[in-house]
Amino acid sequence: EVQLVQSGTEVKKPGESLKISCKSSGYSFTYYWIGWVRQMPGKGLEWMGIIYPSDSDTRYSPSFQGQVTISADKSISTAYLQWSSLKASDTAMYYCARQRGSRTANFDYWGQGALVTVSS
Amino acid sequence: QSVLTQPPSVSGAPGQRVTISCTGSSSNIGAGYDVHWYQQLPGTAPKLLIYDNNNRPSGVPDRFSGSKSGTSASLAITGLQAEDEADYYCQSFDSSLSGSIFGGGTKLTVL
Numbered sequence: 306e307v308q309l310v311q312s313g314t315e316v317k318k319p320g321e322s323l324k325i326s327c328k329s330s331g332y333s334f335t336y337y338w339i340g341w342v343r344q345m346p347g348k349g350l351e352w353m354g355i356i357y358p359s360d361s362d363t364r365y366s367p368s369f370q371g372q373v374t375i376s377a378d379k380s381i382s383t384a385y386l387q388w389s390s391l392k393a394s395d396t397a398m399y400y401c402a403r404q405r406g407s408r409t410a411n412f413d414y415w416g417q418g419a420l421v422t423v424s425s
Numbered sequence: 426q427s428v429l430t431q432p433p434s435v436s437g438a439p440g441q442r443v444t445i446s447c448t449g450s451s452s453n454i455g456a457g458y459d460v461h462w463y464q465q466l467p468g469t470a471p472k473l474l475i476y477d478n479n480n481r482p483s484g485v486p487d488r489f490s491g492s493k494s495g496t497s498a499s500l501a502i503t504g505l506q507a508e509d510e511a512d513y514y515c516q517s518f519d520s521s522l523s524g525s526i527f528g529g530g531t532k533l534t535v536l
Contacts, residue, residue, distance in 0.1 A: 349528070350527040350530065409458050409518035416470065
């Protein structure tokens, strides 16, 4: 059974760093793109970027380029999303999702989401 | 403002049919990229509903169907049920952005 399990709720202060995780199981982690999607409170889904764990090929949405870093550790089938300096506007739910096939494909399995709250 | 445009809300009575549109442009849907649809129930992660324009994953009722034409796509739900009340999102790929894009989402209310 394919599963993506994300790390838990985070409460941080502005300026702090953060790295959240997404652990995959039930399939060959190396050969599927993993994407990150932001959902701000009461808002829609926003594609942030994707990574191909086999060679760490990473693509970012222009809106998130330079704002976050996406990485993956093949040895533990885990993808990461990190910030070096959080802002209040980073407060959102963050989902990881497996992309089925190519970069143009659908996201067929999703993590449960990780809520990040940034507040002084 | 999303690259893919969806109506903010639609509604229908139980048993009725509703459609949700997703309008793009020549750099995404019009360029031939597939459209996918997701259902997000309150407080849960999105779930794949329709992939590659008109295909249903295993377990999705045949009350849900998708279509695509030109620069637009549509999701149709027939035999509306109370449990269909959710947010629905379309997704495609945009060659100008070189990445995936989502519609702004449509809230379906079952009256």
